[in-house]
Every structure is written in C-alpha cells, then in structure tokens.
Amino acid sequence: MRLSYLVVAGFRNLESVHIEPGQRFNLLYGLNGQGKTNLLEAIYLLGSSRSFRTPRLSELVRYGENQAQIQGTVESGGMENRLRLIIEPAGRKVEIDGKAVHKASDLHGKLNSVVFSPDDTGMVRMGPESRRRYLDRAVYMGDIGYLHCWHSYQRILKQRNHLLKNLDKTGLDIWTEQLAETGAEVIERRLRFVAVLDIKLQKYYATIAGHGETSRLSYQPDGVQATERQQIREELLELFKKQQRADERYGTTTVGPHRDDLMFLLDGRQLKAFGSQGQQKSFVLALKMAEMDNLHDIFGEAPLLLLDDMSSELDAQRNRNLMEFLITRDIQVFITTTERSPALLAAAPHCAVFHVEGGNLTFEGS
Numbered sequence: 001m002r003l004s005y006l007v008v009a010g011f012r013n014l015e016s017v018h019i020e021p022g023q024r025f026n027l028l029y030g031l032n033g034q035g036k037t038n039l040l041e042a043i044y045l046l047g048s049s050r051s052f053r054t055p056r057l058s059e060l061v062r063y064g065e066n067q068a069q070i071q072g073t074v075e076s077g078g079m080e081n082r083l084r085l086i087i088e089p090a091g092r093k094v095e096i097d098g099k100a101v102h103k104a105s106d107l108h109g110k111l112n113s114v115v116f117s118p119d120d121t122g123m124v125r126m127g128p129e130s131r132r133r134y135l136d137r138a139v140y141m142g143d144i145g146y147l148h149c150w151h152s153y154q155r156i157l158k159q160r161n162h163l164l165k166n167l168d169k170t171g172l173d174i175w176t177e178q179l180a181e182t183g184a185e186v187i188e189r190r191l192r193f194v195a196v197l198d199i200k201l202q203k204y205y206a207t208i209a210g211h212g213e214t215s216r217l218s219y220q221p222d223g224v225q226a227t228e229r230q231q232i233r234e235e236l237l238e239l240f241k242k243q244q245r246a247d248e249r250y251g252t253t254t255v256g257p258h259r260d261d262l263m264f265l266l267d268g269r270q271l272k273a274f275g276s277q278g279q280q281k282s283f284v285l286a287l288k289m290a291e292m293d294n295l296h297d298i299f300g301e302a303p304l305l306l307l308d309d310m311s312s313e314l315d316a317q318r319n320r321n322l323m324e325f326l327i328t329r330d331i332q333v334f335i336t337t338t339e340r341s342p343a344l345l346a347a348a349p350h351c352a353v354f355h356v357e358g359g360n361l362t363f364e365g366s
C-alpha cells in the first residue's frame with residue numbers, strides 16, 4: 001500500500017498541508033511541538049477514522065475552526081482510491097472516491113497503517129484494559145468479522161449487567177447463554193490472532209534486539225482451556241454459572257473476555273515487572289512489526305508503517321537493526337525525528353525529507 005498524495009486542513013496545528021510522500025522512506029523532522037506526530041495521526045485517521053491518541057474528536061479540530069479535513073490517494077492492488085475524512089466535534093464523515101460511506105467495514109483494509117509511538121510502551125506497564133484495547137484493535141484490523149462479534153458481546157454484556165442489578169432476574173439464563181455464545185467467538189478470534197502474532201513477535205524481537213532473549217505473547221482467557229469455539233462456549237457457560245452468585249452480589253459480570261489480559265513475556269518473565277525500559281520499547285516495536293507482517297500476509301500488501309519519535313526510542317544499534325530490516329521490505333515508512341539525522345538518511349536510500357515547522361511542511365528533496 002502506498003499513500004501517494006496527502007492533504008490535511010484545519011487539523012490540530014496543521015493549517016494546510018499538501019504533500020506527495022515518497023514511495024518508501026519519509027523523514028519528517030522538526031523541533032518539539034511543530035506538528036510531526038499530528039501528521040502521523042492524520043495518516044492513521046484517514047485509514048481507520050480513529051486517532052491513536054485520543055477518542056475525543058473535538059481535540060482534533062484546529063482551535064478556532066469548526067472542521068478538519070484529511071484527504072489522500074492510496075495505491076493498493078494496482079488500484080487507486082481517494083479517501084476523504086471530515087471531522088467535526090459532533091461526528092465524522094468518510095468518503096471513498098467521492099461517495100459517502102456509512103459503515104466502518106467499508107473503509108476496512110483501504111489504508112492500513114501500523115503506528116509505533118512513545119505512548120505505546122505505556123501499555124506494558126498499565127493495567128489490562130490498555131492491552132485489551134490494543135488486542136481488540138489489532139485483531140479487528142486483519143479480521144473484519146471481529147468487530148461484529150465484539151459489538152454483540154458488549155451489547156449482551158450490558159443487558160446482562162443491567163439485569164444483575166435488578167431485583168427481578170427473569171431471563172438471566174438466556175442472556176448468560178448468549179454471552180457465552182458471543183464470548184466464545186471473541187475468544188476464538190483473539191486466540192487465533194495471538195497464536196500467529198506470537199511466532200512473528202519472536203522473530204522480530206530477535207531482529208531488533210539481537211538473539212539472546214526470548215519474547216512471547218500469551219493470551220490465556222480466564223477459566224477457559226479450550227481453543228475451539230463450541231468447547232470454549234461450554235467452558236464459559238460453566239464459568240458464568242459458577243460466578244453467578246458473585247455477579248448478582250456485585251451487580252456486574254465479573255468474569256469473561258471483557259476482563260481478560262494479554263501477557264507480554266521476556267525470557268518467561270513478566271515484561272512489566274522485569275523488563276528494562278529499552279527492552280519494553282523493543283518488545284512493543286517488535287509487536288508492531290509482527291502486526292505489520294500479519295497484515296501483509298492477510299492483504300497481500302504491507303501496511304504503512306508510522307514510526308514516531310524514533311531518535312528517542314531505541315539505542316543506535318537497535319535503530320540500525322530496524323533500518324537494515326526495513327530496507328529489505330517493500331513498505332512505505334514515515335519516520336519522525338527532532339533532527340535531520342544523517343545516520344538515518346544514510347541508512348534509508350531515496351528517503352523523502354520534509355521539514356516540519358509551526359504546522360507547515362516543506363519538502364527538502366529525496
């Protein structure tokens with residue numbers, strides 16, 4: 001996939017940007033607070049209609065304006081698509097080739113991008129919720145069916161929780177059965193994804209950090225041993241029944257995939273507790289590379305890779321390892337740094353260079 005043209009207007013501090021990104025490497029450099037991350041955020045939004053920084057649309061619209069616009073031309077599978085996203089504090093609109101689209105699934109796969117930003121490492125140290133959010137989004141990117149079952153699960157969970165708070169619990173069994181049914185699908189799809197990603201993660205961690213440490217990704221749903229949907233369903237049902245008393249007491253469903261965690265392990269130990277900062281960063285980066293590889297397998301084309309603030313993220317050796325690997329892959333990369341890094345430019349042939357200053361981009365050649 002290639003983003004061959006990009007227009008951003010009224011988005012954060014980007015007043016009016018028109019660029020033709022390079023086909024392979026793009027370096028966006030500039031001082032702090034100039035708009036580098038904002039540009040990556042705009043690219044990510046164009047493909048997913050979600051920000052990787054905030055769920056609040058109002059933050060994205062430039063102060064004093066009432067609308068932000070992002071437009072781009074995407075080359076994929078020998079075709080060209082024009083994507084357009086209009087963001088207003090109250091909502092967003094997506095157009096593909098001039099036609100309004102209303103379902104998230106219509107945009108799915110049109111412009112895939114994987115982002116690695118300093119904030120991502122936070123999910124290692126934070127509570128399970130942030131890892132679950134990551135997992136759900138990552139599964140969905142390559143598995144369009146996931147969104148539907150995830151929404152169903154959330155809807156049924158809400159109904160069941162509502163009933164658990166009621167004095168009259170008529171119908172609880174039916175909701176519990178439905179929860180087990182959709183919950184089993186959520187778990188099965190997550191398990192399938194994690195099994196694939198775990199293998200790729202090991203490979204990419206070695207690529208970035210060198211051999212010596214083994215990294216693992218593990219998803220062990222609470223109370224579930226099975227890996228096949230019907231059996232998962234039965235185990236979930238048993239779990240819900242066992243917990244029913246507690247659930248009634250607390251007025252909420254205390255177990256299930258909405259409470260599960262994704263485990264990050266380095267040499268068999270919890271990365272959260274034992275990994276150094278650099279190891280945690282390398283791990284999350286390897287995870288993102290694994291995701292990129294997985295999307296490549298699924299769509300037959302690599303997604304865009306958005307690497308935010310690379311200079312601060314890894315040591316020189318790990319950065320070199322990463323660049324050496326990226327050169328071998330057919331992938332469009334956007335890298336932001338605070339300086340026009342000579343080492344990076346030497347490593348990335350034909351890199352298009354853009355200077356970012358006060359929300360404006362200046363092309364400096366390639």
Ligand code: ATP
Nearest residue numbers: 012013032033034035036037038059060061062063
């Ligand atoms: P750093 O190197 O520190 O990461 P950066 O170049 O990535 O910097 P960005 O995060 O892209 O910086 O841009 C931050 C700038 O955007 C800040 O100056 C902030 O005030 C401005 N900004 C954020 N949201 C808006 C908005 N809605 N309207 C106008 N400006 C905004």
Ligand code: MG
Nearest residue numbers: 036037308309
């Ligand atoms: Mg930034």
